[in-house]
Amino acid sequence: MIIRQIHVTPVAFRDPPLLNAAGVHEPWALRTIVEVVTDEGLTGLGETYGDLAHLGKVRECAQALIGLDVHATNTMYARISATIGETVTDRHGLTGATTKEKSIDRIFSPFEVACLDIRGKAAGVPVAELLGGRVRDAVPYSAYLFYKWAGHPSEDADRFGTALDEAGIVEQAALLIKEYGFQSIKLKGGVFPPDQEIAAIRALHEAFPGVPLRLDPNAAWTVETSIRVGRELEGTLQYLEDPTPGIPGMAEVAAAVPMPLATNMCVVTHEHLPPAVASRAIGVLLLDHHYWGGLVRSAHVATLCDTFGLALSMHSNSHLGISLAAMTHLAAATPNLTFACDTHTPWQDGQDVVAPGALRFADGAVPVPTGPGLGVELDRDALAVMHEQYEKCGISARDDTSYMQRFEPTFSARRPRW
Numbered sequence: 027m028i029i030r031q032i033h034v035t036p037v038a039f040r041d042p043p044l045l046n047a048a049g050v051h052e053p054w055a056l057r058t059i060v061e062v063v064t065d066e067g068l069t070g071l072g073e074t075y076g077d078l079a080h081l082g083k084v085r086e087c088a089q090a091l092i093g094l095d096v097h098a099t100n101t102m103y104a105r106i107s108a109t110i111g112e113t114v115t116d117r118h119g120l121t122g123a124t125t126k127e128k129s130i131d132r133i134f135s136p137f138e139v140a141c142l143d144i145r146g147k148a149a150g151v152p153v154a155e156l157l158g159g160r161v162r163d164a165v166p167y168s169a170y171l172f173y174k175w176a177g178h179p180s181e182d183a184d185r186f187g188t189a190l191d192e193a194g195i196v197e198q199a200a201l202l203i204k205e206y207g208f209q210s211i212k213l214k215g216g217v218f219p220p221d222q223e224i225a226a227i228r229a230l231h232e233a234f235p236g237v238p239l240r241l242d243p244n245a246a247w248t249v250e251t252s253i254r255v256g257r258e259l260e261g262t263l264q265y266l267e268d269p270t271p272g273i274p275g276m277a278e279v280a281a282a283v284p285m286p287l288a289t290n291m292c293v294v295t296h297e298h299l300p301p302a303v304a305s306r307a308i309g310v311l312l313l314d315h316h317y318w319g320g321l322v323r324s325a326h327v328a329t330l331c332d333t334f335g336l337a338l339s340m341h342s343n344s345h346l347g348i349s350l351a352a353m354t355h356l357a358a359a360t361p362n363l364t365f366a367c368d369t370h371t372p373w374q375d376g377q378d379v380v381a382p383g384a385l386r387f388a389d390g391a392v393p394v395p396t397g398p399g400l401g402v403e404l405d406r407d408a409l410a411v412m413h414e415q416y417e418k419c420g421i422s423a424r425d426d427t428s429y430m431q432r433f434e435p436t437f438s439a440r441r442p443r444w
C-alpha cells in the first residue's frame with residue numbers, strides 16, 4: 027500500500043462569534059483536509075488546522091511522504107521532522123506553548139489518521155479496532171458553552187442568540203442539551219470578571235442538577251484568583267480547566283482547591299509531562315490527537331497518563347466530521363478516557379465535508395462509526411463549496427484577538443488578566 031498522491035485542501039466554514047480569553051471567533055473557521063491515495067486506489071482522510079503557515083508545512087511534508095508504505099509511520103514521522111526543521115507554526119496560544127516537537131506532531135497527525143483510515147479500509151475494520159478495539163460503543167461529549175454575541179457585528183443574529191450573562195448561558199445549555207442530549211457541560215470562561223463566571227456556574231448547577239460541570243478560563247487568572255474561584259465553586263465542578271498559566275502556577279492552585287485541575291495548555295507535548303506529574307499540577311489531561319501526533323501517539327500518551335494516575339478527557343477546536351470521527355475512534359479505544367470529550371460540533375451547525383449519516387449524536391454521545399476505516403465519506407461537492415469559501419473569506423490564519431480589537435480597540439489578550 028504505497029502512497030502515490032496526497033491532496034491537501036484548505037476549507038472555511040461559518041463560525042459564530044464565540045468569546046474566549048484571546049478575543050472572539052471570526053466569521054469563518056479554517057481547516058485543512060488531507061486525502062492520501064495509494065497505488066491500489068484506496069483513499070484515506072485526515073483533518074487539521076487551516077492557518078496558512080501550518081497549511082504550507084502540511085503541503086511541503088505531503089511531498090516528502092510520496093512513495094512510502096502506509097504502515098511506515100515511523101519513517102513518515104522522521105521525514106516530517108527533517109522537513110519542518112526548527113519551524114513552529116502554532117501561534118494563537120489557546121493550546122499552550124509552541125514547541126518544535128509539538129509542531130512536528132501537529133503536521134504528522136492528519137497523515138497518520140489518513141493512513142489508519144486506509145489500513146482500516148484495506149482490512150475491512152473500523153479504526154477503533156486498529157487501536158486495540160473499542161471499549162465503548164458510543165463516545166460521550168459535553169455541551170461546550172460559550173459566551174457569545176447575538177451575531178457577528180454587521181450581520182443578523184444567528185440562531186444561537188446572545189449569551190452574555192448567566193441567563194443567556196443557561197438558555198444556551200438548554201438548547202444544546204435539547205438538540206444533542208449532552209449529559210455534561212463545559213463553560214468557556216476567561217471572558218468576564220471571575221465573579222460573573224462563578225455566577226454562571228452556579229446558575230448551571232441550579233438549572234441542571236447532577237449534570238457534571240467544567241469551567242475553562244484558558245489561563246486568564248492569577249494563582250490567587252484561581253484559588254479563590256476554585257474554593258468558591260467547591261461542590262459544583264467536575265474539574266477546573268487551565269485556571270492559570272504554567273505548570274508551577276497550576277501546581278500551586280491544585281494543592282489549594284478541592285477539585286482536580288485539567289489542562290490542554292500547560293501539558294501539550296511530552297517534555298511537559300514529567301514536571302507536571304512531579305509537581306502534581308494536574309489531575310486530568312485533555313488529549314488532542316491534532317497536536318499529540320495522531321491516534322497511535324495519543325494512545326501512548328493515554329497509557330503514560332494511566333501509569334502516573336492522570337485521568338483523561340479530550341480537547342477540541344473548531345472542527346469538521348473527519349476530526350469528529352477520528353476523535354470518536356480514539357476515545358472509543360482508550361479505556362482510561364472516562365470523561366465526556368469536548369467538541370465544537372454544535373457550532374458548525376450542520377456544515378460538513380463528510381456525507382451525512384455516519385456520524386450522529388444520541389443522548390450526547392456519538393456511536394462509533396461501524397464502516398471500515400474512519401467510517402466517513404468525503405462529500406466532494408461540500409468540499410468544493412468550502413474550498414471556495416476559503417478562497418473568498420479573506421482570512422488566512424485564526425486571529426481572535428485582532429478581530430476583537432476591531433470592535434473593542436482597548437481589548438488585551440494578556441494572561442493572567444484577573
Ligand SMILES: O=C([O-])C(=O)C[C@H](O)[C@@H](O)C(=O)[O-]
Nearest residue numbers: 046120242290341342343344
Ligand atoms: O479547551 C480549550 O482550551 C479550547 O477549546 C480552546 C479553543 O480554542 C476554544 O477556546 C475556542 O474555540 O475558542
Ligand SMILES: [Mg+2]
Nearest residue numbers: 242267268290
Ligand atoms: Mg481548555
